[in-house]
Amino acid sequence: MDISILNNALAAAIGLDTVIYALAALGLNIQFGYAGLLNFGQAAFVAIGSYGIATIVSIAGLPFVVGILVGLAGSVVFALLLGIPTLRLRADYLAIATIAASEVVRLLARSNSLGAYTGGSNGLSGFAEGFYDLNPFPQGTYGFGPFAANERNTWILLVGWLLVALVALATWAIMRSPWGRVLKGIREDEDAVRALGKNVYAYKMQALVLGGLVGTLGGFVFSLGRAAVQPDNYATAFTFFTYTVLLLGGAARVLGPVVGAAIFWVVLSLTDGVLRGAIQEGWIPAALMSSSQVGQVRFMLVGLALMLLMIYRPQGIFGDRRELALDGR
């Protein structure tokens, strides 16, 4: 066991995965945390962003800025398609529709018939150069200690964290406004808000579109950071991890998703390093666990951590316990 375990864990706190999940969870926070919308298809909004860039650049050969515009437009269309039929109905209909639609998006991207546009199950690559051509950092290593990164990673992380900061700032600004108050009212009881003369349907639609757009930003970072897209990265597990991140940090708190994402990836990295180290040193007998099983066991440990959190701090890291005490009434 050595210091690299800690280094890796610290690096994970600001790493690419943290940025991607922070953005996805910031979007989900607008939908679920503030408006109470059960969107179980956040993975699809991320996928639309990722494939927007990948397909437009590598198949259509257009500049990546066009890909970004297509991704954002696609995300709005997807949100409207989901919202128009379901948002007038009870909350669970949105959950059913979104989880199904998200799988439809992934399976379409994976299908042979659309393979010419999406690369099928292999996905696409070689579309990120347009983005890295804009990199102002010359070749070299930036940062210090565990946070050192080459010029490409520095560039994508810088852009990613700027996006996170901007989205968090925008969330703070709109959620303290009367608009945000209506959203929180809808989360509590939409009939009461309707009785006060607010067009609940329009507010829910705005929240769904807005949260989806933020998820799509996460998709841009995902595809550009990895320089590749692969359909199975956008399975339902992505959405469930995003919920985990959101609940870890505390829903309906501006920085909850960001801190939740950092904790999630630090814990994953730490457990991974510690378990692998312990197996190497022979502290864990091979009969109990082999190093190839570490990948699964660490998710079990994250699950355990989440259970403990729900028992001892059910409001998440940033939540207000007073609010939860009201739920039982």
Place this chain on the structure above:
Amino acid sequence: MAGDTHAPAAAGATQQTGQQGTRKEAATRALADVPRVPGAKKPDPVLVADGVVRRFGGLTAVSVDHVEIQRGAITALIGPNGAGKTTFFNLLTGFDRPDEGKWSFDGTDLARVPAHKVARRGMVRTFQLTKALSRLTVLQNMLLGASGQKGESLLRAAFAGIWRSQEKANTERAMELLGRFKLDKKADDFAGSLSGGQRKLLEMARALMSDPQVVMLDEPMAGVNPALTQSLLGHVKDLREQGMTVLFVEHDMDMVRDISDWVVVMAQGKVVAEGPPDSVMADPAVIEAYLGGHHDVSLADEAAAAELEKEIEAEVEAEIAQDDAKDGHAR
């Protein structure tokens, strides 16, 4: 000092009671000549409903031929359980859609208008099961009630400069209303921490934030601690004194007798009687609706019960014969 602070309040109170007399008298006078029959025409109706029908499968929950609600009066809507009062309420406020019928509010057609637009036109409602927004503070609950807020548009929400002054004015108004309902000390508490009665008060105060013309209260006394009942009654009377029309559903007959100027009785979806509280409560149709036609016969007495059975059979047979005659006539 204490005398100083009390004096204006007392003066206000006397002024209010003085006014109360006039508004209450005005309502009583306006309704004095209205015939005591279902569907009676009122001198100045604010709400007029015609042929409103709502069916749930085979069950006709509401079938109101004609009803008018007098402006500036307190009208009670009473009836036994399952009479369709709440369904009728939901229809009028756009929370449910009728199968047939139309109604107008202040002269404009209101049938099939969505609930939020009904509220914007000045007809707000409360709910039988109080809908305090638990995880919002009492003040936030109040502010949500204000209408025409600039900051409620997404495009303007991020720019606090646009809505800050309006928000300040709304907050002042909210605090003033909360003061009237004695909730001002609770302004920063979560609404979920209030008692049942306080939630009813909050819901009423919140509805007033939009300066409505008509306030519709669905069972305002349900689940309220008796100690708060009087204060709640006072607030409902106060709404009339401020020129609002009140329509409420209630089971508590003492309350109905105490505060209403006019009572509409529903049974099995229909309006069966109308009139001032005292005359309505003496109406045999109302007593029958509530207690059934033979409420004065004890079933413990076998002879009386047997007699009652015969009586009912005879009644039913007569009814069937009548129906047959009607059918024959139609053919």
